[in-house]
Amino acid sequence: MKKIFLGFILFVCSGISLNAQNKIDKINMTYGEEITDDKGKIVKIIGEANNKIYTLVLKGKSDYFLKTFDSKAMKQLSLNPIVLPELNDKDLEFEEIALLNDKLYVIGSVFHRKEKKFTLVAMPISENGILGKDMITLFESIVARSSDRGGFYFKKSPDDQMILVMHTALFEKEDAMKYEIKLFDENMKAAFSTEDKVSYDDNKKDYQFTISDFDVNNKDDVFLVVNEGYRDKKLKEKKEKVELHIFKQANGYKKEVVKIDIVDKEIINCSMMATSKNDVKLTGFYSSVRDNGKANKELKGVYNITVNLAKNTTENVKFNEFDMPTKVKLLGQRRANKGKDVKPLYVIHSIVEKNDGGLIVISEYRMIYVGQKQGIGPFGLQPITYTMNEMIVNSLKPDGSLEWSNVVAKEQSASVTVATFNLFAGGSNGSFSVGVEMAIPLGVMGRGPEYLSALPMYHNGQLNIIFNDNVKNKGITDIEEIKSLGNYNNAVPTLFIFDDKGNITRKDPEEVIKNELVLRPGIYYRKTDNEYIIYASRKSKDKIGRMILQD
Numbered sequence: 001m002k003k004i005f006l007g008f009i010l011f012v013c014s015g016i017s018l019n020a021q022n023k024i025d026k027i028n029m030t031y032g033e034e035i036t037d038d039k040g041k042i043v044k045i046i047g048e049a050n051n052k053i054y055t056l057v058l059k060g061k062s063d064y065f066l067k068t069f070d071s072k073a074m075k076q077l078s079l080n081p082i083v084l085p086e087l088n089d090k091d092l093e094f095e096e097i098a099l100l101n102d103k104l105y106v107i108g109s110v111f112h113r114k115e116k117k118f119t120l121v122a123m124p125i126s127e128n129g130i131l132g133k134d135m136i137t138l139f140e141s142i143v144a145r146s147s148d149r150g151g152f153y154f155k156k157s158p159d160d161q162m163i164l165v166m167h168t169a170l171f172e173k174e175d176a177m178k179y180e181i182k183l184f185d186e187n188m189k190a191a192f193s194t195e196d197k198v199s200y201d202d203n204k205k206d207y208q209f210t211i212s213d214f215d216v217n218n219k220d221d222v223f224l225v226v227n228e229g230y231r232d233k234k235l236k237e238k239k240e241k242v243e244l245h246i247f248k249q250a251n252g253y254k255k256e257v258v259k260i261d262i263v264d265k266e267i268i269n270c271s272m273m274a275t276s277k278n279d280v281k282l283t284g285f286y287s288s289v290r291d292n293g294k295a296n297k298e299l300k301g302v303y304n305i306t307v308n309l310a311k312n313t314t315e316n317v318k319f320n321e322f323d324m325p326t327k328v329k330l331l332g333q334r335r336a337n338k339g340k341d342v343k344p345l346y347v348i349h350s351i352v353e354k355n356d357g358g359l360i361v362i363s364e365y366r367m368i369y370v371g372q373k374q375g376i377g378p379f380g381l382q383p384i385t386y387t388m389n390e391m392i393v394n395s396l397k398p399d400g401s402l403e404w405s406n407v408v409a410k411e412q413s414a415s416v417t418v419a420t421f422n423l424f425a426g427g428s429n430g431s432f433s434v435g436v437e438m439a440i441p442l443g444v445m446g447r448g449p450e451y452l453s454a455l456p457m458y459h460n461g462q463l464n465i466i467f468n469d470n471v472k473n474k475g476i477t478d479i480e481e482i483k484s485l486g487n488y489n490n491a492v493p494t495l496f497i498f499d500d501k502g503n504i505t506r507k508d509p510e511e512v513i514k515n516e517l518v519l520r521p522g523i524y525y526r527k528t529d530n531e532y533i534i535y536a537s538r539k540s541k542d543k544i545g546r547m548i549l550q551d
Contacts, residue, residue, distance in 0.1 A: 023509075024466070024493055024494070024495045024507050024508065024509055025495055025497070025507035026549060026550040026551075027464075027466065027495060027547060027548070027549055027550070028547070028548045028550065029493075029519070029534065029536070029545055029546070029547045030074075030545055030546050030548075031074065031517065031536065031543040031544070031545035032069065032070075032073055032074025032075045032543055032544050032545065033073070033074070033075045033076075033543070034541055034542065034543055035076055035542040035543060035544070036076075037076070037079060039057060039059050039065055039067075039079055040057045040058050040059025040060070040063065040065065040446065041057065041058065041059075041445070041446025041447075041537075041542070042055045042056065042057055042067065042446070042523060042535050042542070042544075043056055043057065043058045043442045043445035043446050043450075043523065044056040044097070044442065044445075044523065045523060045524060045525035045533050045534075045535060045544075046097055046098070046099050046104070046525070047099035047160065047525055048071060048525065048527065048533060049099060049102040050102060051070070051071045051072070052068045052069065052070065052071055052077065052127065053068065053069040053070075053071055053074070053525075053533055053544060054066065054067075054068055054099055054104065054127070055067045055068070055069070055535075055544070056097050056442075057079070058442055058443070058445065058446060061443065062094065062443075063081065064081070064082040064094055065079055065080060065081050065082060065129070066078075066079075066080050066081075066082055066097075066104075066125065066127065066129050067079045067080075068127050069544050074543070074544045074545060074546070078127060078128065078129075080127075080128050080129025080130075081129055082094070082097075082106055082125065082129060082131075083129075083131070084106070084108050084123075084131075085123075085131070085135070087108075087110050087119065087121065087135070088110070088112065090110045090112070091110070092108030092109065092110050092121065093108055093109050093110065094106070094108055094442075095107045095108055095109050095120065095152055095154075096152075096154050097125075098154070098156070098163050099160070100160065100161060100162065100163060100184075100185070100186040100188075101160070101161050101186035102186075103124065103186050103187070104124065104125050104126070104127070105122045105123065105124055105125065105188060106122070106123050106125045106131065107120065107121070107122045107123075107138070107154075108120075108121055108123075109121075109152060111146065111149055113146055115142075116142060116143050116144070116145065116146070117140055117141065117142055117143070118139065118140075118141045118142075118143055118149050118150070118167065118169070119137065119139065119140050119141075120137075120138040120139035120141075120152055120165070120167070121135050121136060121137055121138060122135075122136045122138055122184075122188045123135055123136070136188045138165060138182065138184065138188065138190075139152070139165070139167055139180065139182070141167045141169065141178075141180055143169040143171075143178075144169065144170065144171045144172065144173065144174075148169055148170045148171070148172065149169060150167060150168045150169030150170065150434075151167070151168065151434070152165060152166070152167050153165070153166045153167075153168075153214070153434070153436050155214065155215060155216060157183075157216045157217075157218070157220065158216075158217065158218045159218065161185070161186060162183055162184060162185055162186075162191065162216065162220060163183075163184050164181065164182075164183050164184075164214065164215075164216045164222060165181070165182050165183075165184065166179060166180065166181045166214050166224075166436075167179070167180045167181075168180075168211055168434050170432055171197065174197065174199075175199055175200055175201065175202065176197040176198060176199045176200065177197070177198050177200065177209065177211065177432055178195070178196070178197045178198075179195070179196060179198070179211055179224065180193075180194070180195040181193070181194050181195075181214060181222060181224065181247075182194075183216060183220065183222055191220065192220075192222055192247060192249070192253045194222075194247060194253070194255065196245075196255075198211075198226055200228065200432070201230075204230035204231070204232075205230060205231040205232075205233050205293075206229070206230060206231040206238075206294065206295065207228075207229070207230045208227075208228070208229045208230070208433075209226075209227070209228050209229075209432045209433075210226070210227045210228075210269075210270070210432070210433050210434070210435045211224070211225075211226055211433075211434045211435065211436070212225045212226065212227050212269065212270035212271070212272070212284075212435040212436075213225050213270060213271050213272040213435060213436055214272070214436065215272045215273065215274045215280075216274070217274035217275075218274075218276065219248075219249055219250070220249045221246070221247060221248045221249055221250075221274070221309070222246075222247040222253070223244060223245065223246055223247070223272060223274055223280055224244075224245040225242065225243065225244050225245070225270055225272050225282060226242070226243045226245065227240065227241070227242050227243075227267055227270050227435075228240070228241045228243075229241070229266060229267060231293045231294060231295075232293060233293070235293070236291065236292050236293040237263055237264060237289075237293050238263070238264055238265065238266055238289040238293050238294070238295055239261070239262070239263055240261070240262040240263075240265065240266065240267045241259065241260075241261055241262075242259070242260040242261075242262065242267065242270065242282065242305065243257055243258070243259055243260075244257070244258040244260070244280060244282070244307055245257055246258065246280075246309070246312065248309070256312055258307050258312050258313070258314060260282075260305055260314055260317065262317070264289045264293075265286045265287070265288065265289060265300075265303075265319060266286060266287045266288075266289060266295035266296075266297070267284065267286055267303070268284060268285040268286055268287055268297075268299060268344060269284040269285055269347070269348065269435055270282055270283070270284045270435065271283055271284050271348045271351060273351045273353060273359065275353050275357070276353065277357050278308075278309045278310055279306055279307055279308050279309055279315070280306075280307045280309060281304060281305070281306055281307075281351075281359055281400075282303075282304070282305040282306075282307070283302065283303065283304050283305070283348075283351065283359060283361050283396070284302070284303065284348060285299045285300075285301070285302060285303075285344070285346065285363070286299075286300055286301065286302075286303045286319060287299060287300050287341070287344075288300045288341065296341060297344055298340075298341035298342060298343060298344055299322070299341055299342040299343070299344055299346065300319075300321055300322070300341055300342075301319060301320045301321040301322045301402075302320050302322075302361055302394045302396070302402070303317070303318060303319045303320065303400075304316065304317075304318045304320070304359065304396050304400030304401075305317050305318075305400070306399070306400055315399075316399045316400045317400070318396075318399065318400035318401050318402075320394070320396070320400075320401060320402035322342060322392075322405065323402070323405060324336060325405075326392065326405045326406070326407060327340075327342065329390075329407040329409075329479050330342050330390070330392070330407065330479075345365055345366070345367060346363040346364060346365055346366070346392060347363060347364060347366050348361065348362070348363050349362045349363055349364040349391060349453065349454070349456075350362045350456055352456065352458045352463065354395070354458070354461070355461050356397075356398055357398035358395065358396045358397045358398045358400075358403065359395075359396045360393065360394070360395050360396070360456075360458065360463055361393075361394045361396065362391055362392070362393050362394075362456055362465075363391065363392045363394075364388055364389070364390075364391045364392075364453060364454075365387070365388065365389035365390050365391075366386075366387070366388050366389075367386075367387040368384060368385070368386055368387075369384065369385040369387070370382065370383075370384055371383035371384065371385070381417050381418070382417065382418055383415060383416070383417050384415065384416055384417070384418060384444065385413060385414070385415045386413060386414050386415075386416075386440070386448075386449045386452060387412070387413040388410075388412045388413070388452040388453045389410060389411050389412065390407055390408060390409055390410055390411070390479055391407065391408040391410070391454060391465070392405065392407055393405060393406050393407070393408060393463070393465075393498065393502070395463075395498075395502060403502075404501055404502030405502060406498065406502045406503075406504055407479060408454065408465055408467075408496055408504075409476070409477055409478060409479035409481075409482045410454070410467055410469060410482065410485070411482055411483070411484040411485060412451075412452045412453070412467075412468070412484070412485040412488075413452070413484070413485070414447075414448030414449050414451060414452055414488060415448065416444045416447045416448055416449065418443060418444060440522060445522065445523065448488065449522060450520040450521070450522035450523050450535075451468055451485075451488035451491065451518060451519075451520055451521070451522070452468075452485075452488075452521070452522065453467065453521050453522055454466065454467035454521055455467070455519075455521040455524060455532070457529065457530065457532075457549050458529060459529045459530040459549050459551075460551060461500070462497065462498065462499070462500075463497075463498040464495060464496070464497050464498070464549060465495070465496045465498075466493055466494070466495050466496075466519070466521070466547075467493070467494060467496075467521055468485060468488060468491035468492070468493060468494075468518060468519060468521065469482075469485060469491060469492060469493075469494045470482075470483045470484065470485050470486055470491070470492075471490070471491075471492050473494070474492075474494075474508045475506060475508065476506070477496070477504050477506050488518065489518060489538055489539055490518075491518050492508065492509055492516070492518075493509065493518075493519050494506060494507070494508050495507040495508075516538070517536040517537060517538050517541065517543060518536060518537065518538050519534060519536050519547075520534070520535045520536060520537065523535045524547075529549075530548065530549035530550075530551075531546065531547070531548055531549075532546070532547045533545070533546060533547075534546065534547045
């Protein structure tokens with residue numbers, strides 16, 4: 001009888017361990033059992049299919065593993081190394097891993113210096129880590145030279161059935177930047193492909209040329225936005241030319257171009273969202289321009305351009321200056337009163353489509369400090385500090401005008417040491433750049449930066465933002481009073497809830513539990529607008545979990 005009773009206690013305790021919950025207001029975080037192996041850290045949650053959760057693990061500099069979990073119990077099922085083969089006697093470099101309609105693919109690249117060719121290939125992989133025999137060639141991009149080989153960029157379709165891939169490269173002698181875009185289905189067959197060289201004239205004053213963003217909508221239409229800016233010295237004007245390249249499936253992917261000309265404002269950056277309302281929204285920061293046509297470079301506010309896809313026409317172009325309460329929070333009262341603008345240290349974190357057809361644009365103070373390299377050649381070490389501080393939240397009406405704005409007060413940083421530093425390879429070259437927002441490199445994930453930033457959730461018309469914070473900031477929303485995160489292993493989650501006027505309500509855990517798991521906002525998978533698969537840890541303890549935003 002005693003043995004039976006003891007067994008019952010162990011069973012109950014086991015159940016509690018498997019389903020331990022951490023709740024903040026209306027958010028439930030439920031975790032599976034502890035991950036006990038030491039084969040590196042999870043750096044990406046790939047997706048969920050066949051009652052399994054698929055994750056990517058990195059150990060050391062370049063040893064990747066495929067780790068699976070049971071969807072219900074969230075306990076580990078398997079762990080297998082991903083061993084990439086050679087292509088033409090050269091090692092493939094890991095680029096991406098994607099789950100398309102329950103089919104898993106590893107994507108790798110190799111550069112052939114002699115042929116000046118950048119090759120991208122995909123290989124099916126089983127959950128046991130076994131690569132398929134067939135290597136599928138996705139790209140064979142000819143470039144001008146090795147140093148201008150560019151890079152590959154990836155985006156999943158809204159239904160996770162397709163993957164959009166773009167390669168860009170500079171052809172300096174031709175005064176052109178080439179882009180090549182392909183849309184692949186679940187069998188890695190190209191449903192759409194296009195290639196073009198966009199010419200530029202860098203003899204113009206203060207010239208900037210950017211391939212700003214690309215996207216795919218729920219109709220499998222493909223979009224690319226290009227921005228060209230320069231100063232007309234004779235007219236003393238700043239001119240911006242924005243082009244939206246449209247490829248609609250219904251039109252056989254015939255290229256269509258919508259041009260937007262802007263005078264006396266400088267476009268600092270441009271992000272795109274193909275919405276459910278059959279339009280495309282272009283948004284980002286802009287700066288003011290002096291009387292001589294020179295841009296001030298600092299952030300004046302947020303703009304919105306709406307392109308109607310049914311007519312291929314520009315419906316609205318709105319420029320919204322930061323209001324005084326927002327500027328006071330970002331700059332302080334004295335500088336705001338003097339009419340100063342915001343420093344250009346903010347990047348678009350995420351864009352949310354609202355129920356009414358408007359947007360919520362969330363930007364974040366982000367700085368990367370690269371320390372001096374220590375050592376000789378490839379064996380040297382280089383310290384990098386990531387800083388991700390306050391977030392600006394702008395809610396835009398359907399016509400693009402400002403509805404409200406506010407600031408999420410936070411102060412976070414983390415430092416890592418890497419063997420080499422090539423974060424921005426292929427991303428920019430002088431006046432020419434690719435502005436597609438890049439995630440933190442996989443090579444530094446698992447070592448601190450993934451604890452930073454925040455995870456926004458928009459559900460039932462309400463915005464919620466959860467992030468890690470210093471326990472001493474409980475209840476504080478004033479940016480002047482917050483303390484820095486400090487040791488992220490001791491962080492606690494906090495939730496900022498926004499009402500329909502942008503007012504913030506802060507929710508913190510009722511009590512701080514010692515040695516509690518810490519959420520990693522940089523590593524998650526969004527299932528629905530109120531359900532996320534998450535990863536949390538504290539020192540050597542790691543768990544996979546689910547985060548549910550309750551109605």
